[in-house]
Amino acid sequence: MVPVTEQAGTSDGARPMRADARRNYEKIVAAAREVFAERGAEGSLDEIARRAGVGPGTLYRHFPTREDLIDELMRDWTSRVVADSDNAVAAGRPARETLVRWFDDLVRHLTLHRGAAAKLSAAMDDRSSPIFRKCQQLADANERVVRHLAETGELRRGVEPRHLMRLVAGVAVVADAAAVTDEEIAAMLGIVIDGVVLDPAPS
Amino acid sequence: MVPVTEQAGTSDGARPMRADARRNYEKIVAAAREVFAERGAEGSLDEIARRAGVGPGTLYRHFPTREDLIDELMRDWTSRVVADSDNAVAAGRPARETLVRWFDDLVRHLTLHRGAAAKLSAAMDDRSSPIFRKCQQLADANERVVRHLAETGELRRGVEPRHLMRLVAGVAVVADAAAVTDEEIAAMLGIVIDGVVLDPAPS
DNA sequence: TGCTAAACGGAGACTGTCTCCGCATTCCTG
DNA sequence: CAGGAATGCGGAGACAGTCTCCGTTTAGCA
Numbered sequence: 001m002v003p004v005t006e007q008a009g010t011s012d013g014a015r016p017m018r019a020d021a022r023r024n025y026e027k028i029v030a031a032a033r034e035v036f037a038e039r040g041a042e043g044s045l046d047e048i049a050r051r052a053g054v055g056p057g058t059l060y061r062h063f064p065t066r067e068d069l070i071d072e073l074m075r076d077w078t079s080r081v082v083a084d085s086d087n088a089v090a091a092g093r094p095a096r097e098t099l100v101r102w103f104d105d106l107v108r109h110l111t112l113h114r115g116a117a118a119k120l121s122a123a124m125d126d127r128s129s130p131i132f133r134k135c136q137q138l139a140d141a142n143e144r145v146v147r148h149l150a151e152t153g154e155l156r157r158g159v160e161p162r163h164l165m166r167l168v169a170g171v172a173v174v175a176d177a178a179a180v181t182d183e184e185i186a187a188m189l190g191i192v193i194d195g196v197v198l199d200p201a202p203s
Numbered sequence: 204m205v206p207v208t209e210q211a212g213t214s215d216g217a218r219p220m221r222a223d224a225r226r227n228y229e230k231i232v233a234a235a236r237e238v239f240a241e242r243g244a245e246g247s248l249d250e251i252a253r254r255a256g257v258g259p260g261t262l263y264r265h266f267p268t269r270e271d272l273i274d275e276l277m278r279d280w281t282s283r284v285v286a287d288s289d290n291a292v293a294a295g296r297p298a299r300e301t302l303v304r305w306f307d308d309l310v311r312h313l314t315l316h317r318g319a320a321a322k323l324s325a326a327m328d329d330r331s332s333p334i335f336r337k338c339q340q341l342a343d344a345n346e347r348v349v350r351h352l353a354e355t356g357e358l359r360r361g362v363e364p365r366h367l368m369r370l371v372a373g374v375a376v377v378a379d380a381a382a383v384t385d386e387e388i389a390a391m392l393g394i395v396i397d398g399v400v401l402d403p404a405p406s
Numbered sequence: 407t408g409c410t411a412a413a414c415g416g417a418g419a420c421t422g423t424c425t426c427c428g429c430a431t432t433c434c435t436g
Numbered sequence: 437c438a439g440g441a442a443t444g445c446g447g448a449g450a451c452a453g454t455c456t457c458c459g460t461t462t463a464g465c466a
Contacts, residue, residue: 167395173373174376191367191399227445263423414461426448433440
């Protein structure tokens, strides 16, 4: 059991943060949430520092790169997606229905902030990226869902989870860059799903 | 018959460019080709001006935005893709094979320069973008291929060409951002194709 | 309370975008 | 071929963003 006092910015094992550092850390995270929500994942970092009421130096000490900051914003978020994948598996619904829900969740989460989907999908193969681990978690969650369906024999042979992950990431990226309606996203995901499930699709 | 002396930068209908202007225009295009090839579609515009041996002002007069420059680099390129689509239709191959070739062409062309795929797919819905017309041409070419296959009855009902266009653009974008092998690209496109063709897929 | 390690923050170096306008070049006309 | 608009040039510099360095401040402990 992890102590409930475990909080953002608390070192994992290292010495606890000084009170002022913790305070600033949290102000920065709050400001980042604001700015990213307004301006997307490419919002100005100095602007975030300004809104947080700290100097740029302070921001960069806590978060050496933009990705580190994004990583922090995605902290709880990722675990929620992972939980969604567990539910998807546990529910025992037919493959098509499971995938519709799961992909929809995935896209919705990937496009939380404008520009985030592109960052995430770029980091998927970049071990040096601070958000690489997050991407791995998402990919693992996806793999769990896909493997589960494969075992029930409802998917075509040879379907690789990572290809589906990338396809869905692709959908998320274009949906994020251009203004694509939810219906269109659903239609695109529908094509992908038709491409991997075995059961006869209508028409 | 269009006069053979018609050249890049020659106005369409307006007064011909002054000799020095034409010279600079071409130096800029050559430099842009270099820089974009080396650094991707986000390469520095001032760097392009420097290599072309002109001032930034000159570059911006000829090409007010980065997209205008990309547009010029894609001049002949787009027509080649359009020709490919005509060939694809004319060959009269089975749907699956036609799509494999066509999507492969599309992805290869979209990822010509790093970052270009993202720009293209963002411009697809942005009427104000200088490259919007290019995107339309690509989309039209795709629509021709898809509609043709639909008419031969080899595709599932309700498949919208623009959804396929976006899906393929998505594949191109993720392939471009991350380092994805040709085999993986083919596999992803294969899933999309399985999602739209009617004939029984192997396994 | 006084000391030390930790953290702060802002000046400023650097890079990239983009504009403005005095100067140079072209090319037309007489 | 000369002269004068018209056209185009180009670089200084405003502006915005990233990121660092280091003198100053502060927290937390003894």
